[in-house]
Amino acid sequence: MAVEKRREGETIVLRLSNGPVNALSAGNGFVDQIAAAVDEAAGDPACRVIVIAGAGRMFCGGADIGDFDGAPTQVSRVRDVIAAVEACEKPVIMAIHGMALGGGLELAMAGHYRIAQAGSRLGLPEVTLGLLPGAGGTQRLPRLIGAGAALDMMLSGKPVTAEQAASSGLVDRLVDDDVVEAALEVARGAPPLRRTGALPVPVDLAEAVDARRAKLRAGLSQAPARIVDCVAALSDDLAAGLALEARLFGELMRSEASRGLRHAFFGERTVARIPGLAADVRPRDVRRVGVVGGGLMGTGIALALLNAGVPVTMVELRAEALSKAEAAIRKTIQRDVEKGRIGQDAADARMAAFTSATELEALAEADLVIEAVFEDMGVKKQVFSALDAITRPDAILASNTSTLDLDAIAALVADPSRVVGLHFFSPANIMRLLEVVRGRDTAPDVLATAMALGKRIGKVGVVSGVCDGFIGNRMFEEYLRQVYFLLEEGALPQQIDAAMERWGMAMGPCRTMDLAGHDIGWAIRKRRAVEQPDRPYSGVIDRICELGRFGQKSGKGIYVYPDGRTAQTDPEITRLIEDYSAEIGLQRRAIGDEEIVGRCLLALVNEGAHILEEGIAYRPVDIDMIYLHGYGFGRERGGPMFQADLMGLPAVLDRLRALAAGRNGWAWTPAPLIERLAATGGRFGDLDFQDGNAQ
Incomplete structure (x- = not known):
């Protein structure tokens, strides 16, 4: 100075x-x-x-x-x-x-x-x-x-x-x-x-x-x-x-808005630092990346890499699906030319860096391979077993799983230290969040390489530990649990969505799930019903799925989509929701926007505190950045943990205890971390300074 x-x-x-x-x-x-x-x-x-x-x-x-x-x-x-x-x-x-x-x-x-x-x-x-x-x-x-x-x-x-x-x-x-x-x-x-x-x-x-x-x-x-x-x-x-x-x-x-925006500004820089990582750990050199799977996610991942100048080899076992993926990649890149975002020379260079194959053997010399196949443990294990035999021993193997146990996937590999999670958010070439999942055996330089790759392709990388749903989806599950309870108690989808969007979410939860597709969530709920029978969901959303209404892609979900894009309310769904309330003996009541926002936000905060206590997230700001960049949480609002500090943790604890005394109170048991911080006058923001990684 x-x-x-x-x-x-x-x-x-x-x-x-x-x-x-x-x-x-x-x-x-x-x-x-x-x-x-x-x-x-x-x-x-x-x-x-x-x-x-x-x-x-x-x-x-x-x-x-x-x-x-x-x-x-x-x-x-x-x-x-x-x-x-x-x-x-x-x-x-x-x-x-x-x-x-x-x-x-x-x-x-x-x-x-x-x-x-x-x-x-x-x-x-x-x-x-x-x-x-x-x-x-x-x-x-x-x-x-x-x-x-x-x-x-x-x-x-x-x-x-x-x-x-x-x-x-x-x-x-x-x-x-x-x-x-x-x-x-x-x-x-x-x-x-x-x-x-x-x-x-x-x-x-x-x-x-x-x-x-x-x-x-x-x-x-x-x-x-x-x-x-x-x-x-x-x-x-x-x-x-x-x-x-x-x-x-x-x-x-x-103002709250400026404080939230400044929190986001610092947070994006903080999450790039990995607590406990030795200073001499260096990322590996990544010259070519393999992508397994030519679906929507695999195509988006390939585009994200190509747009950053990273050569890609895509493997899709079905020739027809591979041809479709390549056409989609070419069309998207050419559209960038038409809109003046890049020149034709740049577009040609990107396509020249893309190769495709129908055999996994094409990935033998890749430095890093990203698996992006269907979210099914059996399918993923099969792919990783094959990749372990085909790829170089020093190649990094990454899974794009959004909920599954990365350690169970890594167990199929002779050297599990080379396995890491790279959870992209759809569309992967646009969404900025990248959850980097550290497995039990993930090597430090593999973790550093994953974070460096994320930065190289313009993502905000945030490290998560292994748990069902990792950080983002695990919290989103509790958010949706309250949304579906609100539906059966008296709210309607359009009211919930409007309330959350007015508050600052980019898209309301019902519209979000229609866009994402309900079929995967339905499959997860069926699995959780066996694994966690003490944590039930409202059955109202399953009734919608049973009608084959899986969202925008099927033309109908919680809303209907006459033009394939624009959500419109559907009287049939209103009747279904009201009939379900009557069926379970629940008298519907008027629910205000303040209750909708409060319950949705507190569900995120409470689960976020559990995640922190378990060490799944390093810091509260990591959770906030995941929600800003992956879930449409308003940037001016700073993130759920930042919001909890604005409310004051004693007030948060009081509200959780009041909710815990009501209907489905089991879902509101306060996280011990909230109880401790509230008792000592602490804040989540204070925990962002742990391990010397101050904002």
Whole structure:
């Protein structure tokens, strides 16, 4: 951590050096170092111009988000430094390379002249954290590029290229070569003082504000609306605009939405670290991956790999199914070309990296093989026995099982240490979650390789231990158990779905199961009825399955799908549900949305606590990331365990005990971990710091 100082004639170059992204950290004193360096250069009689640049691979990645949870003065210090730069009586040139994001771009905009290296990117992504640019961005960016363009940039959170920035006026000069040398050249020409905050209010202000305000959509995060409010307040009084921006930033920073989004931001980084894994463990080299199974899942997995540049060999024993899978892969890749996502050369390269076969022997030289056959233990054991004989002894064997015992599968392999679970979520080429299942004997470097592969193909990998359903599906089972109980007690599918979607789920549970297909769930319930007779489900969902209504793929499920895609309520299902309630002697009652959301959420929390206690999940944040990226849990809501901390664990425990005293109370026995944390004033979030893996 340092501000490196170098004198070049009458110019002083200050180079920011604070870790990989040169974060504007107030908590560690780096911002104060910048302030002192600028002040010293400004007071140096031999200095005529100041150049500020970044060390390493970028100019500045923005403020240190960890400061947001600290004292409010930490954020204020960033604002003070930016104000001091703009007020400097000597020209300050910003030399931008790599990236200038968030507070980094706000610092750059306070300079009097900006030079950007070609290929660099500039943006204000604060909206993605439920915040607004809080260090002058809402007041300075519109003055530079106009209100409409500035609002679009801030509301999307997407960075622009240096070329776009030069075209819009965000930067004054674009260079291909060393940006600091270019800045020194400009410095020798005595650039004028042009303070961004003194520039006039853009002429398109009123029109741009009205247009963007009309497009705002309701949601938990108020950041978009507050960004528009700040821009609407633009006037010749810069100080008033900055004061409003600071006040609204503080309100947003304390909001549930921003806290949840920041939890997700840190969580995605935390789950990549595996507690207890020795520092010298390195992933194996994976050059070619085999995929066994050409169904929907196998096809999606192959696409995910090919899209990341990983060569794939697919084996499907049925020639017709293999041909269909290859056609689907080709069609999807070509559609990306048609939509402008990739060029034809890239598409051709992806297809060239794909080979197919109807014999497992084609996988003899694969570095890693992913089994993606039907979710049946007998079928999977047969495949693994064959793979053990065919593949190299050092090849990793992975199962895409979503519920089955990975250790039982690994027992079929002479060296079970090379077996790991890779549970993709459908569609596998789109869904970001990858549950990486560590078996009893999974080798550390095999686990590390699985996580590295997940990152390589753009997934959020989360490690789970072995249990029925692993982390995500085991919890989802309890969620669905309550959904089906709610149906028989008085709720209807459309009410449950609407309540959960309004609360923040991407899709309600009944629509979700129609999309996934009820046949697999029905098979699992039949198995569980034998294995866990003391934990019954409502029979109402089985009645629907008995009618052959397996969801969207069959045209009928809990809903009907006249066009094959759009869910419509079905009076037949309403009658079936009501008749089932009468059959079991249950008087239906009015059930409010608050009860629906509360029971569904508490079911997730309580089972999540059991999973933590058993060591299936390393940390509560692992569970949260699984639900954000695999189950449509609203990102602003942070995840089920984060929500439990917001409610307060004593309150969670009280609600669980009240439910345990009612109908089907056996399903609500509080997890011992919740009882212990509630008694000691603990939080799930505190457990995210275990084993030195702090957020």
